Amino acid sequence: MADLDFGQFEGREFHPSPAAMEDEVLYFLMLDRFSDGRERDYLDVDGQPVTDGTTPPLRPGDHGNAVTTPEDKARFEGSGVNWLGGTLAGLRTKLGYLRRLGVTAVWISPVLRQAPGTNSYHGYATQNFLDVDPHFGTAGELRELVKAAHDENIRVILDVVLNHAGDVFGYDPDRYRTPQGFFDARWDGNPYKIEGFRDASGKPLLPYGPDLPDSAWPDGAVWPAELQQPGTFTGKGRISNWDWFPEFLEGDFEGLKDVNLGAGPVDAYRPSAGLKALTRAYQYWIAYADLDGFRVDTVKHMDPGAARYFASAIHEFAQSIGKDNFYLIAEITGDRGFAYRTLEQVGMDAALGIADVQDRLEGLVKGYRDPVEYFDLFRNSYEVGKDSHTWFRDRVVTSYDDHDQVRKGQSKARFASGAGNDRLALAALALNATTLGIPCVYYGSEQAFDGHGDNDRYIREAMFGGDFGPFRSRGGHAFDETNPIYRDLSRVLRLRRRLPALRRGRQYLREISGDGDSFGLPRMLGGRMLSVVPWSRLLAGAEVVCAINTDPDHSRTAWVTVDNELHTQGDSLTCLFSTDQAAEGERVRVEPRNGKAVRLTVPAAGFVLYA
Template sequence: MGNFKSIAELDFQNLIKSEYFPSPDAWEDQVLYFLLLDRFSDGQEKGFIDNDGNVVTAGNTVKYLPTDFENAIQTTQDAEIWNEAGQKFVGGSLIGLKSKIGYLKRLGISAIWISPVFKQVVSQETYHGYGIQDFLDIEPRFGSTQDLVDVVKTAHDHGIYVILDIILNHSGDVFGYINGQPDYQSGKTFSVEGFRNALGIPDLPLDFVGDNKYPDAAIWPKELQTAETFTQKGKIIHWDDSPEFLEGDFEVLKDLHHGSGLVDNYSPSETLKALTKAYKYWIAIADIDGFRIDTVKHMDPGATRYFASVIKEFTMSIKKENFYLIGEITGGRQRAFDTLEITGLDAALGIDDIPDKMEYMVKGYRNPTDYFNLFRNSELVHKESHIWFRNKVVTLFDDHDQVRKGNNKARFCANDSGVLSLIAVVGLNLTSLGIPCLYYGTEQGFDGKGGNDRYIRESMFGRNFGAFRSRDVHFFNEENQWFSEIAKIVKIRKEHLALRRGRQYLRQISGNGTEFGYPALMGDRMNSIVAWSRICDDKEILCAFNTDQQNETIAYVTIDESLHEIDSHLKCLYASGVSPVQVNVETRNGKAVRLTIPPAGFVIYG
């Protein structure tokens, strides 16, 4: 299995299996979990609960204790070692991930999004997986093709779907320019010194290098070993200038030439055709359920449409009727949703406005209307109802890039006593519109302090780059203060259709029961209840959190006037602290209930 050198070697008639795991009826019913494979698990942890519910007594990495906090940076020299380790492969593997499927299942996860698993340029430390050298093989530091098949099979056995992170826009740094990496200059094509050999030296001709060089030199499959595969125009400097952001290299990652023409009459290149067949192979061999497509903004819309069309046709032919394509589309809401309409992708990854407004609203620094208006009816997105957003955007508040934060990158828990409000922001993510996604380590309260990409990519399994500036301890702890609470909220989400597919309304509140209005910033920080309803048919679920981290807050909250009788009540389905078990419906601002929410608390009533 695997080790194909050419697209021509792929015999789909024999690769296709007799039966595949069916797609979900609705992706908005799912809860995603995004993990960087190198930073998740190496399978050597001790004392965690395995897939069958048993405590593992083997392994050589013990569970993190509070006394292990910053044990890796006690001296200047140790701190330098820990920092340096964050720029290299740490050792996570597919076998390690397979051993933690039960952990994810108990958290309530129903779909895992795995960072790219494909073979990387061997001479470079692209632990994140975005520097692909071979599109038909697995990075050996991660495992083998069979290991990927086993991970997916184990996930499916536990009722969990698998989404692979894939790259179409670029390859790894597989060749060198003459005189080094140039900057983009008005579409100028630069001379290339050659493909890189196994040591990273660009001394191989920019054409087919021969099977004897396989697997660590140039680029594979061999159909990509031509000059026409690459645009060769240097790295992007102006990220919003067209055509620069479409033609330029992504730093040292080399831009691939996809074809030419307008969207409706796009002519795909042989490169794009080969890549599309390569990704069909991974669906066929591993039973993948969806793709997250990297850097869609930097691709021709026609290329994205071609890929989406071919993949959808293929997956329908093997009866995966709802194979999901999620695009990473930067540049704001308008660009994202126009791209979906044009290309046929299923959903956009909400990495701009959504995480910013979600994080800072919960911390009291954004007006709630700024967040909830992202999902309202709007001519801007050419849709008549905000219900459309339920399955068209993947929502998250932490991720592995955090482009929005510039040089101040850190997880939610790092600043503003964020750990106190962690359940509130997770609750918002899980119960507001969109397909919710948790970033690995959230359930362990990771802080990601440091200001750089590497620090928000901590290791769950320790080794030399553990979370909280630690080493040699793991974080698969199901008894901490967050894991079980997140699992409870996910369970409630699964039990109530309104929380997954319902309409959404930000609710007006009142302190005195007479004067109502939407919660808003007054001064530097808002200490208030923020409440919203999800309504499906005749069922309303009311969710709310308290931005005040120090004090209990009480407020009247407006609810739907037509769905409730006066003196009836809403039952408390979840509370992250002590809250009333039920609240009575009163005649205020139409109809309202009086909520009491503990400091930084989150509640659900229905």
Template sequence: MAKSIQDPEILSTINTKPPTKRYHPSPLAWEDQLLYFLLPDRFSDDNEKNYKDIENRPVTSGSTPLFQQGQDNGNAIRTDADAAQWRAKGGVFVGGKLKGLKSKLGYLQRLGVTALWIGPIFKQVAKLETYHGYGVQDFLDVDSRFGTREELRDLVATAHEHGIYVLLDIILNHSGNVFEYIATDPHYTGDTFPVKGFYDENREADIPLGTVDAHTYPNAFPNAAIWPSELQGAECFTRKGQINGNGWDNAPEYLDGDFFDLKDLALGASNPDHFSATPALRALAACYKYWINYADLDGYRIDTVKHMGDGPTRYFASVIHEYAARLGKDKFLLIGEITGSRAFETVEATGLDAALGIGDVQEKLWRVPKGQANPSDYFNLFRNALFLNKGSHTWFRDRVVTMIDDHDQVWRGGDKGRYCSDGDGAELVLAALALNLLTLGIPCIYYGTEQAFDGQGGSDRYIREAMFGGAFGAFRSKGRHFFDEANPVFAGTAGIATVRAAEIALRRGRQYLREISGDGVHFGLPSRIGDGPLRSVIAWSRLFADEEVLCAISTDAKQVLSVWVTVDAEVHPAGTELALLYSSADGGVATEVPQKIAVEARSGRSTVKLTVPPGGVLVYK
């Protein structure tokens, strides 16, 4: 294990000139891909049985059986003591492994996933339960609770063999909780607080801040202080104390303050003009170059970009893009998690490739299929012309990553739960996934959404259930896994993903929300009346060259809905036909979905009549 970026193995890996091996090339277009985000501790421990392996063969040798709806719900909370234990387990490591993730690549491939976004896997601070991975102590090693560096490299290679790109979640803004202040509870005032010392392997703050003396502290590596050693200088930390409750949007507090007890790293001035990288930023850039080369990675998702500032972000994006290009990865993807109102501006100013659309985009994507917002609220977030409405949340097909659920749900404040946690979410989740996958942006599925996880509980831990069950399984269960390819949401999502992969218009086409009519005479965009939910068909077209693909979902979970929908008059004049590409209608729904529909002239426009099952999805071309 390396203690420094000057370690010969680290330097020789980073400084390969010219490259001595062939690296996995970037995709032609990232908007062609379907991302899947998971936390490695919560995905798979490789002990499941009754699932299918990467070659689609049954696996019966594991010890954890498949979850059975009805009989296994709530099996972990049948007594108050059991319920308390289940809740407690949600706040600690529960045992997911990189080898478990590798064993489920077939499951992901058959879902339609073409790119994995893996939560942080780097070594966490010893003796702390930062199962989520965001409390890094050593940026040059994999946490042993997840596996080894070699297992990471093997996972990436296997994913590449099966047509799946791999992105790692990385952190630059902060380290884990690696030192202790002298003050008991320091919060940001603008002043620099004195530091008692780095924590040692027993969580005693008795190692002076600065390069650790190996003779005085022979046990410091690997479970004390911070590594690599280039990050140990006092100048590598801002030492300003925690961001206050009302300071998350106050500059420079949100740039220099600690992210709760995670220690803020000093990356340099926010202003990108005449920027000079700090020692900490240079060391982190070297670490992340190493991982690109060592593991043959395809991209990074960068955590808490808002708290880094534009200067450090631009520097990092530049050096990483240049380094990856030298390895033949010309479109190495950098996704920034950017909360607040400056997402597009940050992408534009820094050279990031895309923003994680966790603000308005995610909220509208969540609310529209539930009928809680007008469809135009979501579709108006996107524009098809490069400079149209530049200052008003303008997004394009490859500049934003869109998803319904995630592990933070910042926009929901303190009332957290997955899409299926309230209302008709469980009946409408496939419609929501269709809206996600078949509209502009790089779509991403959060692990478990394809199994209709509900995440009920109100806080972060409950939206981070374990797919492999263990002591903290979904639906208040334990000891049951959820790799169920017969689940109708999984099957429906896989079908939608197949159509998306086959139709370039659904990946790269322009996008238009369509007017509808109940009588074929009076047309308009569907919209809510009063405060009640909108129960309607939402239809939109994706156009690419001379092709139009028409998509529709229903926000009514109970009734079949039939409406007339407008289509492009030049591509589809009256008398032409559209053929069915996908329908969610299945057993239990008495809905006759025609294989072909005729285009008719009504009220001076080209129209087709759609009949959509409850909470259903249709795609025609």
């Protein structure tokens, strides 16, 4: 790829990798939906008020102001599928908001140039892998953002796509016309005839091959030029059965065109020219922008050999420029066994816990899942073929909300949607932050966004307001550092930084008792669990005891088992955090019950931490 100048990076000093990724706190944002830089009355990087913007803060009375009439509601719903205006420069203005929250690594949705003529605001429809999409800004602004983030001790992880490109070519409609006259290029195992690459207007009028006119750059066809060669794309139509082999490997994601990545067994994989070109392009972006990691999209839909080739090539390149722990986070949908086995096979660093982790974490906090189901996700070593105990503390990214919510089908909604669930939001965030894994906050969760509906758009609200703001609003931004959830999460994350056991310690779900005599693990009774749920993190002789209360209406008290060997009768633990701040500093005595135990009171929908 002669058009990529790697020589400019010689002698440059790059930002080092973290010592351990489990020390980090991720924040995932969709760039188009985060900030356009026009807000006012928020705090800048230095904590000073910004008063010269045009978008005021969102007030409780503004909730619902975008759907007061049928016409307003239709406009609100329609705007959610369009580009809304979030930018790299806008994100840069909110680095102080993220740092004060306790974020140490920001995961940004894809930023490369998208297929023209489509509403691919999400970034997963790349047409030009060599340039930043002008909706988001420029390549220079990406580099400036990363530099500014590093100055705030925030790392940057970029979402990248290998499995497919955008809708960069059109199928010949006569090839797949149905008897009813409809066009439906579904995967059937055979290639379709291709009409041509799409030009800058989105029409398939360019020759399908490498002989393109100069006008094709930068918005026509697909770039780099290596992707224009015959055989780059499988050309077999869209996936209709997402779990059918080889359909889920060869098919298009609706209009997103599947890339032929190569062939062969994992240990002797032959990468295609297309995969090599994409890998080289992403190596360039690592060095150009000084990135700290990638979240790799749709790894399930890639040959394992292709994913391993990419992981090896990226790790080697990153190490060659001093990034010894450049992190690759793989999106692997499916159960945890499949995810962990795939992770081991392809050599990426962590799996994005999409289905099991999210469903069980949300269900636990709301009282509809037995806690053991969540805690067991992190300690089943047999899932990766190891017969000794394994802790997955740095091998899974944990969260409970995201931008797709595949697990919920058409009934999509954020955690805080529904009566009383906003009161449990801090408990969910605290559980995620203080249990094993690399915690990730989905943007807006710290403000209890509640997006719900039958489409992805409703869980992708614009943090900066506009026509598609949170809580079905328009015209107000949600960068509110006085929100109690934001403030409490910030305090929890400060303790996470202070106490190594919360980041690296072993983890145990603890038994509880109401009377101090009969102990057992908390579990659902009568269809819902309204209870104290405690756990311990242990590291080098130190124990930190945490607990949430799944009852949103009443405080709850329980005896909680602690480590019998670390404590003696008469010892005490001190409350370092409670959602009832008046309780902080109080001590609880260790007593000889079920080995050893302490008696804890957790506020309604609350969280406490003792050490």
